[in-house]
C-alpha cells in the first residue's frame with residue numbers, strides 16, 4: 267500500500283472526528299498531505315466511518331487525480347487541495363458540520379475571542395468567509411470554496427489562525443498533520459459553543475483585551491513559546 271503510514275494516520279484522524287462527536291453519519295472529512303510526494307490522502311466519498319479501512323483512504327495528486335484507490339475521494343477534495351496549495355506549512359485539513367461552529371457559519375459571523383481558550387489557538391477572531399457568488403456555486407463549487415477561504419486569509423496568517431467558518435456552510439480547520447487538524451476542529455467547536463453561551467449569559471460581552479489575547483497565544487506559539495511539554499500540553 268503506497269504511503270501506508272499517511273493513510274493509517276488519516277484513517278485514525280477521521281475516526282477521531284467521530285469519537286469526539288463532531289460529525290454525524292458521513293458528514294465531515296479529513297485529509298493529510300505528503301509534501302515530499304505531492305500526494306494527498308483523504309476519506310473516500312460516502313463510506314460510513316465504521317467501515318473505513320486504511321486501504322480505502324484515497325491517494326490523490328494535487329491536480330485531484332486519484333493515484334491509488336478504487337473509490338472516489340471525498341467530494342470536498344478540491345477545497346482541501348486549494349488550502350494545501352496556498353497554505354504551504356499545513357499538513358492536514360479537517361472539515362465538519364459540528365453543531366455550534368456550523369451555527370456561527372450559518373449566522374455568517376466571525377467568532378470573537380471572548381476568552382483564553384480561544385486565545386490559546388487563534389491569534390484573532392475565527393474568521394467567516396463572504397458568500398460564494400451564483401457563478402461560483404454553479405461552476406467548480408468545491409474549488410471555489412477553497413478559493414474563498416484563501417481570499418479571506420489575504421491579510422490573516424493561516425499558521426496563527428487554524429480554521430475558518432465558510433458562510434452558510436460549516437468550519438474548515440487545518441494543522442501540521444491530519445491529527446492536528448482534527449484537534450483544531452474539536453477546539454473550534456468548543457470555542458463556538460463557549461462563545462454562544464457567553465453571549466447568552468451577557469449579550470453585551472466584550473472580546474478579551476489584546477494584551478491577554480497576545481499573552482495566551484504567544485506563550486504557546488512562536489519563538490518565545492514556553493507552555494506545556496511541547497505541542498498539546500496543558
Ligand SMILES: [Zn+2]
Nearest residue numbers: 361363435436
Ligand atoms: Zn460540508
